[in-house]
Amino acid sequence: KNEVEQSPQNLTAQEGEFITINCSYSVGISALHWLQQHPGGGIVSLFMLSSGKKKHGRLIATINIQEKHSSLHITASHPRDSAVYICAVRSRSGGGADGLTFGKGTHLIIQP
Amino acid sequence: DTAVSQTPKYLVTQMGNDKSIKCEQNLGHDTMYWYKQDSKKFLKIMFSYNNKELIINETVPNRFSPKSPDKAHLNLHINSLELGDSAVYFCASSQAYIRTATHGTEAFFGQGTRLTVV
Numbered sequence: 763k764n765e766v767e768q769s770p771q772n773l774t775a776q777e778g779e780f781i782t783i784n785c786s787y788s789v790g791i792s793a794l795h796w797l798q799q800h801p802g803g804g805i806v807s808l809f810m811l812s813s814g815k816k817k818h819g820r821l822i823a824t825i826n827i828q829e830k831h832s833s834l835h836i837t838a839s840h841p842r843d844s845a846v847y848i849c850a851v852r853s854r855s856g857g858g859a860d861g862l863t864f865g866k867g868t869h870l871i872i873q874p
Numbered sequence: 875d876t877a878v879s880q881t882p883k884y885l886v887t888q889m890g891n892d893k894s895i896k897c898e899q900n901l902g903h904d905t906m907y908w909y910k911q912d913s914k915k916f917l918k919i920m921f922s923y924n925n926k927e928l929i930i931n932e933t934v935p936n937r938f939s940p941k942s943p944d945k946a947h948l949n950l951h952i953n954s955l956e957l958g959d960s961a962v963y964f965c966a967s968s969q970a971y972i973r974t975a976t977h978g979t980e981a982f983f984g985q986g987t988r989l990t991v992v
């Protein structure tokens with residue numbers, strides 16, 4: 763079982779729909795990141811969360827530390843939101859290179 | 875004024891060759907990372923480097939070696955390239971390294987280098 767699980771793996775929706783992508787993790791974390799990987803391959807950091815909720819434009823990210831769960835929401839989705847959305851956590855545990863542990867990503871397609 | 879830049883963007887080379895991928899960040903960050911994205915699009919940490927301290931992930935073969943001439947650069951050298959090394963490699967940086975930090979650990983990624991070994 764991966765330390766970071768995302769759902770759904772693939773999501774196709776119509777323009778304008780409200781989108782929710784979920785992330786569950788099994789380790790204690792110091793921070794959780796939501797990343798966007800463009801169709802061209804580049805990765806952009808959308809949010810970094812350690813508690814509560816953050817909003818940037820049409821994007822909203824929430825985290826529930828007790829439940830070890832985070833959600834990424836997109837309101838009024840648009841075809842340009844089509845990308846892979848990746849959840850990543852920074853673990854509190856020791857050892858290793860102490861980078862991020864990534865989920866496998868959610869491939870989102872927004873159709874016009 | 876790209877924050878984290880990698881070169882080259884594409885690299886095609888033959889098995890057995892030695893190659894390097896360069897990474898530079900102009901954010902004044904103390905910590906830099908190399909990640910590998912495999913054919914299944916799964917990202918995995920390879921190395922992190924914080925203020926001249928290199929932390930090696932034990933799953934990375936010895937053929938991979940990061941080199942940091944200064945805090946703004948973390949280059950990735952790969953010796954004796956193998957077919958399985960074909961992947962996209964991402965460099966990233968963050969301000970803070972401390973595991974329990976709740977700020978300053980946001981990661982900024984380079985655009986990636988697609989390495990193809992033939």
